Amino acid sequence: MLKYVVRRILQMIPVFIGVTLILFVLRAPGVLPGDPVRMITGERGISDALRDQIIQKHGLDQPLVTQYRLYVQNLLQGDLGESYQRGRPVTDILADKLPNTIRLALVAIVIEAMIGVGAGIISAVKQYSFSDVLVTLSTSVLVSVPVFWLGMLFQIFFGIKLKEWTNGAIYLPISGMSSAQFPDWAHMILPAITLASVSTAYVARIMRSQMLEAGGQDYIRTAEAKGLTRRAVILRHQMKNALIPVVTFIGIDFGVMMGGAILTETVFSWPGVGREIFLAVGQRDWPIVMGGVIIIVFLVMIINLLVDLSYAWLDPRIRYGGAAK
């Protein structure tokens, strides 16, 4: 087990180097159009002295290899450089926003797991019934919906129309994280549902196909033959086995949500990492973009590792490293 963990962590290194390298090369002068100094100052003209000062400060006069080495060196010490625009360390800026993104993703995961698994089970147990068709159809539609549009529809319906129809009695907050009228949790409802929507459809699909798959196995027939109730067979045998790929998906999805949240966060003005990256692109603040992406990639890799390890716990047949016992 330990050997497996170590190997997995070692395997992460080249991927991580690749990711930082690509991001680094992207902004290197000469590789692609875009002068880094102009990225800092924007379109306005600057004096040569100021230009030199900026180059000096951000080490842009060093050879590219040296710049990269310095960046990685600092990165390993938890330093992602300094924001071009705000003069604050990138780590500070992102550390403020990361908890918000994680909180939103966690709530979305809970929604996704509950609704997705529930819908998948119903759909599989009552195959070809009305509810099965409904689930199948709505999942097809959901995976084709642009997330940001869904968010906007929620805003119009639950934030604006509902308020009009009920004369201002019932409605939901549609932007930000806190306000005077609403408790904080109310602000999470719409963004979390929006963020969860597409994944919920996938969870339902995977759960359905896994349930059907498991339903045809011999151990289900055995369980039925020994006289267990249908309910017990479904919940204790069929569902338990069907859950493994679903859990994996949900785990990976948690990582993906961190990056994917940028659209939801933008629509709902949720102050998370994604929105920060979005704003930084607009301000040409490359260190924030790069730092934000690196942090998310790192989190995704850690989460994926944990998901893989949880496999052994979920399915005792799986053993990592060493011979099977």
Add this chain to the structure above:
Amino acid sequence: MTEERHHPRDHRIDGPTDVGGHEVRTEATTLPVLPGDVHAYDTQGTSSRTLWGDAWRRLRRNKLAVVSIVWIIMIVIMTVTADVWVVPLFGDPLAVNTTPGSNLQSPSLEHPFGTDKLGRDVFSRVVYGARVSLTVGVLAVSISLLIGLVLGALSGYRGGLTDTFVMRTADVFFAFPYILFAISLIAVLGPSYRNVFIAIGILGWPSIARVFRSSILSIKENEYIDAARAMGASDFRIMFRHVMPNAVAPIIVYGTMSIGGAIITEAALSFLGMGVQPPTPSWGLMLSDAKSLMFVAPWLTIWPGFAILTTVLAFVLLGDGFRDALDVKMKD
């Protein structure tokens, strides 16, 4: 296996990888070899049924796929002929109308989808928006196909160090959160129509390469490949004459679905202001404009989104249809 998986929301279509880095015994991890040249060896001599003929027959029986094809053809015809009928009937999608009261009109007979804040007809802009979406979708996927097929073929056919290098590079691409990678690329390239499909195209190659590689790996083991080699066929000939025709089915499926994915990504990038730039009518851009006008003009939000949804859905369902018709096994 390190990062050999990604999320469907990436809109990179899943290759035949397993779930979570383990052998999923119940699912086919390699793609089946399609008897592509069945018709060449039709010993019965009585039947004219070919693989593609069969596939077409199966596709026609799939109602959802047929509706999708009709819808896609309709969009293409509408947008190609738009100059002839949309402009005279509803107005130029770019013409700003400064007459007081002409902007933000709610839907009416004259303007079925209403008008936007500059008095432009929304229906006209939605129809012209299809041009941008379809063009970006097709061009982006063509770029992905071009890179993905070449690298996938090299990787699968040559194996060894080439394979390792290509697949490790693909891993790095998969490790990136998709939309963030696209944004980083655009941040550097600069937002524009051309750069959007270039960025989406570049990001799409790893899935195509992976799918193609695994088909090639399984086809390579067939006896007819050995036979061809024994007869002295060159690598080039084996590749194009014997391997490619049999590996094309999964690529058709992934390619079709990827067009839907590329359309959604274009919309997302344009929505974030990192895609097509104003005044070009793009669905994502229209939604971005609609965001601040949600209270006064909700119709600005409804129709462009609906256009994205139906178009993407059509490509996804058509991909599903191709998959069933061509009997390609892939992960749900």
